[in-house]
Amino acid sequence: MKKKIVLTGGGSAGHVTGNLALLPKLQAAGWDIEYIGSFDGIEREMIERVQLPYHPIAVGKLRRYFDLKNLKDPFKVIQGVFQAYSVLRRVKPSLVFSKGGFVAVPVVMGAWLNRIPVVIHESDLTPGLANKLCAPCAEKVCVTFAETLKHIEGNKAVHTGAPIREDVLQGDAQRGFAFTRLTPKDPVLLIIGGSLGSEKINQAIRANLDVLLEKYQIVHICGKGHVDPALEGRPRYRQYEFVSQELPDLFAMTDLFVSRAGSNAIFEFLALKKPHVLIPLSRAASRGDQILNAKSFEKAGYSRVLFEEDLTTETLLTAIQETHANRAEYIAAMQTSTVSDAVGTIMGLIEKHAQKQRK
Numbered sequence: 001m002k003k004k005i006v007l008t009g010g011g012s013a014g015h016v017t018g019n020l021a022l023l024p025k026l027q028a029a030g031w032d033i034e035y036i037g038s039f040d041g042i043e044r045e046m047i048e049r050v051q052l053p054y055h056p057i058a059v060g061k062l063r064r065y066f067d068l069k070n071l072k073d074p075f076k077v078i079q080g081v082f083q084a085y086s087v088l089r090r091v092k093p094s095l096v097f098s099k100g101g102f103v104a105v106p107v108v109m110g111a112w113l114n115r116i117p118v119v120i121h122e123s124d125l126t127p128g129l130a131n132k133l134c135a136p137c138a139e140k141v142c143v144t145f146a147e148t149l150k151h152i153e154g155n156k157a158v159h160t161g162a163p164i165r166e167d168v169l170q171g172d173a174q175r176g177f178a179f180t181r182l183t184p185k186d187p188v189l190l191i192i193g194g195s196l197g198s199e200k201i202n203q204a205i206r207a208n209l210d211v212l213l214e215k216y217q218i219v220h221i222c223g224k225g226h227v228d229p230a231l232e233g234r235p236r237y238r239q240y241e242f243v244s245q246e247l248p249d250l251f252a253m254t255d256l257f258v259s260r261a262g263s264n265a266i267f268e269f270l271a272l273k274k275p276h277v278l279i280p281l282s283r284a285a286s287r288g289d290q291i292l293n294a295k296s297f298e299k300a301g302y303s304r305v306l307f308e309e310d311l312t313t314e315t316l317l318t319a320i321q322e323t324h325a326n327r328a329e330y331i332a333a334m335q336t337s338t339v340s341d342a343v344g345t346i347m348g349l350i351e352k353h354a355q356k357q358r359k
Contacts, residue, residue: 003354004032006091007052008107009099010043011059014262018099018121021163023050025347034091036084038103049244055091057083059103077106084110094354095119097346098138102130112137117353121346123162123263124289125296127151139353142346144263145296158349161342162267169271171248179246180238180253182217187255189216189320193223198260200311201279202226205258207313212320213237219250256324258316261290261305266297273334275304275327277319282308301333 005026009015019035026033037043039056047054060076084107088096096111098104098120111118121142122131135141141152142160149157177184189212193201202222205212212218213236220239222228227239243250251272259265261280269276278297280290297303304323306315323330 002032003030004034004091004093005350005354006034006036006088006093006096006107006111007099008036008096008104009101010037010041010103011101012262013042013046014123014264015099015101015104016043016046017165017264018123018163019097020046020050021165021343022097022346024166025343026350029347029351034093036087036103036107041101041103043101043103046244055087057087057103057106059106061102077102080106081109081113085113086110088114088116095350097121097350098131098134099123100128100131100134105130105133108134108137119346119349119353121160121163122148122152124148125263125292126289128287128289140349142342142349144267144342145293147296158345160345160349161339162263163342163346164268164271165248166343167248168251168268169248171250171252173249173253176246176249176251176253179249180217180219182219182236182238182253184253186217186236187215187324188219188253189256189258190219190221190250190254191258192221192265193260198223198279199226200308201258201260201316204311204313204316206231208317208320209234209237211317216256219254256320256327258320261294261297261303263293266293266303267339270297270302270334270337270339273331275323275330277304277306277316277323279306279308279311279316300337302330302337304330 007019009019034053035047036055038059058076058079060073088110096116096118098108108118118138119140120131120134120138123144125145125147140158141156142158144162146159149159191205217236221243222239224241227241257269257274257276259276261278278294280294294305298305304319306319
């Protein structure tokens with residue numbers, strides 16, 4: 001009988017790209033793959049694009065702060081557990097692999113009720129609430145940062161690193177230049193503010209355009225609804241709401257990144273050995289996980305970090321200029337990284353734990 005696995009994770013692109021990184025290896029190993037996600041999250045669009053069978057379920061966000069939605073969202077989680085339980089009972093996978101996000105909670109619980117083994121992956125330096133809830137139901141918890149091991153109880157944690165998509169490492173700069181209609185003559189600065197974009201980063205970049213365009217060609221992935229029509233056709237400046245298939249080629253042609261500090265993105269920069277400025281989400285807009293990610297990379301000498309509270313037109317320009325001037329030092333530090341083959345390690349855990357159903 002063919003091996004079958006159900007993947008889950010969503011709410012942001014970062015909770016999906018790790019699953020996408022596993023796809024080529026899973027397919028090559030003969031796995032039949034299906035996905036459980038939310039009805040309208042970004043994961044649905046991303047997974048349907050790669051044509052995997054997709055099962056939507058109800059999702060409720062479990063907030064740590066007061067919100068009237070807290071009154072009804074627990075009922076959505078319960079509804080999602082029953083829906084996931086039903087899907088898993090019908091699909092009968094050998095294992096569930098979760099990349100996190102609140103959609104994963106009912107899926108992991110549904111798997112536990114069906115006695116299906118679960119392996120989860122924690123992207124950030126400290127576990128999020130969703131993975132804290134999921135960890136007791138999991139056989140193993142894969143972690144991106146070695147520092148995370150101390151946050152996982154028992155002997156479940158395995159330091160795997162971040163699963164990197166093969167295509168990210170196989171981009172073609174010439175295809176990137178053809179897609180953007182830019183040239184290899186001058187350095188390329190790529191700005192990416194996460195799957196939803198960042199209004200503050202967008203504003204600071206655009207306020208600096210006149211100065212930056214004197215030295216750089218700019219590719220600006222600004223998020224849905226954030227394209228500025230007044231800048232369309234500006235020489236040496238390209239703006240896109242979202243880029244998918246062409247992203248590896250854009251990465252290959254890029255000399256310097258300005259980015260949020262989600263773990264998937266920063267480990268891709270590390271794998272590519274590309275200098276970058278990180279602007280982590282502030283504590284006011286998150287639980288602070290990106291700040292910890294950025295500090296870890298800064299301590300290792302991989303990254304220049306600019307905290308959002310300090311972000312102005314002037315500080316961003318300075319960070320970009322200094323990072324580019326010192327790019328050789330950042331590249332040398334990244335070349336000392338001993339990050340392992342995360343995809344291979346995770347595949348080994350999947351194969352191992354899929355062989356045993358819980359008793």
